[in-house]
Amino acid sequence: MSPMKKLTVIFLAFGAFAAYAAFPVASGGRTVSEIVVPEAPSAEIRFAAQELQKWIARISGAEPGIYHAPTALDNHKIFLGKEFYAPAEDFRFIGNSDGWVVKQQGKKLFISGPEDGGVINGVFRLFDLNTDLIFPRPVLDGEALFTPDADLAFRKTNFRGRPSWNYRQFGLVNVHYDPQTSLWGRRNYSNSSGMFYNKYHILAYQDLFFAGVLSYEFGRFLPNEKYFEAHPEYYAWQEGKRKKYEHYGPQLCYTNPAGREALVRELLARLEQDMTPRIRKVHFGFGDTWSLCNCPGCRKPIPLEDGTVLASDDDAFRSTQYFLYLNAIVEAMLERYPHLEAETLGYLYAAVPPKVKPHPKLTVIYCPYPKNDKVSVNAKGNEKWGARSREWAKCGARVGIYEYWGDASDFPRPVADAAAENLHFWNSIGIHHFLSTETYPDVRRGGEKDDKLAGAWDVSAMEYWVLSRLMLDSTQSPQTLRDEYLKRVYGPAAVPMKEYYAAIRKAWHASGRISMYNDNAVQSMELYIRRAGLEKELRSKLESADKKADSPAVKQLVRDQRRRFEYLARTAALSNPDIFGIPFSGGDAKALMDFESSRWKQASKIDGLKIAGLRSRDASAETKVLLLHDHRNLYVRFQCVEPDMKRLERQKTPHSGRFPSGDRAELFLMPPDGRQYYHFAVTPPGVKYEAAGYDFRWNAPWESVVCRGSGSWECIMRIPLEALGIRITVNHKLKILPARYRGNAESGEESSYTGALPHNPASFPEMLLQE
Known part of the structure; x- marks a missing residue:
């Protein structure tokens, strides 16, 4: 421009x-x-x-x-x-x-x-x-x-x-109800509360924020305890059987007519219960997952109005299937309540613009997720989100945007730079109906480790304020807005605070790493500040700002910033923040249990392990670890060089289910809830062992294969994540520690990735299951 x-x-x-x-x-x-x-x-x-x-x-x-x-x-x-x-x-x-x-x-x-x-x-x-x-x-x-x-x-x-966006929203996450953060939003031009509220929450604190919207999740209309036993056909078919509905797991069957009719009956009954004269819209949601039905009806190609047929492997297949299902439900609702409007998310599989037109009274809130927040949706790596934006703009429906700028804001990510580009672009193609960003509420929790929410406002309040102005007028410059915020808030302390944020912004943009909604604040501190040699300089800027602050309120703002900075710096110094990415590999699961499969060329690789507890010392024998996933399973392949293969032959083969005291490849895995970690091991002869922590009575349906050469042995593990209670959504993070033991019960060498300690889940490195 x-x-x-x-x-x-x-x-x-x-x-x-x-x-x-x-x-x-x-x-x-x-x-x-x-x-x-x-x-x-x-x-x-x-x-x-x-x-x-x-x-x-x-x-x-x-x-x-x-x-x-x-x-x-x-x-x-x-x-x-x-x-x-x-x-x-x-x-x-x-x-x-x-x-x-x-x-x-x-x-x-x-x-x-x-x-x-x-x-x-x-x-x-x-x-x-x-x-x-x-x-x-x-x-x-x-x-x-x-x-x-x-x-x-x-x-x-x-x-x-005249605002650039008709509806502007700071949608609260983690804590969906916080009047103070919502009031801040209204004073800064937000005119809509979060879509995850219900009407009672809104009316509970101020009538002003009443949105007139009811939010429902499809699966809740057909509760498992009421319908599954008599009508399993209403639910997803997966792995040879029907499965009960879960928000993060199997969904409903989108092609079963009787199931849809039952859902409509439940919907109308619920509306009769919940409807008030001020309700004007119903938001329809689905589970936060890709776990869709694979019955013959849901895999059948879809005939389109133009005479073509949409194949089941087309990117738009699942989205088209969903909007056909949703359009019919919306039409049934309007027969009873013609004044209502409907809304849904263009999220996960439904983020792909469908090959059918959304219902005329349906608003689609498009979620360009996940993407690199450092650059626009049209930049390299994000191109599909820009292309989909253009398709949604031409779909005939009212379209909004659901963003994730507030996520990971417990580190001062300067997301407003790319956000400004995106907002201007979306306006230019006719998208301006609705804009929301996930937002952490300003809620102070216990210790520093748990203080992520208010901690985000300690360091990112300026960026939230800049975003509020960009929502109002998307033509503005983020840097001009930042300068205005700094001048109004910090007064005499504005100069060191500007230099502080500018240094972080420069380092963040200079790094070739992408930044996403699920960035870890400690890792960001390590990557963008400590490794860039900025820690001392930035600490000095904050100290200078503290001295120049001219009121108790401003001093408190600076000291909140300093406290968060010191916590992140201190924690980063004690951690190993590099996140290891595990690529996605679709297709037949059996192929990845084959050592000759070409799909192993896609795997991420760990070239060598460290002595457990001694990160600086390499293991005495070379070990390579390859990792892949297919959303349902984690595949881990160990390539173990062994200078003395005869030593392995002399080892006693343990009974299956007993802990192997000799050589073994090991995998430790802890789900995100952090309640329990799991231990898997395979010996050179192929004996398996699994336990929940040290509890060997636990078992899971996992697989392994082993092969031996003249100077090495290999094994492949397939870990079904669902059996561990892990529902993979998008770019899921797990704590995963590959390890190897060489020796016998009396003496040996334990090595692991990064030298982390087995059975010490706090030391397990975090890994990212990529898309």
């Missing part, structure tokens, strides 16, 4: 500022203004009036009154709402959005919009343009920072604006 065009866009979105006389609201700490609202104000108008009153009073010391009609006083009057001012041309410009228009006429100031939510935005734009008021984070002593002004006057009082 050329500079001239960019300026034009900003002008159209936010209007020009005409020169008018100042509009005083306080003089010498006394009020010279009042606020006028309609006789029966909406929740939005009440909130706008209360916030306007509160922050005028906090800044000036003078609290204006709120009235339902103007008083006879000769003062300055601020009118809120379209009942007092509804300019036709401005309202046409704002259109179907919560845009705003602010207009001064002498001693009258009007803040209005076609939707009352626009009045809230107008109030906060008024403060943005006329004061240095800022809400740095949800939890802060005093809530906001500002410069007191006993003679407060508004000087920019003639402007209008």
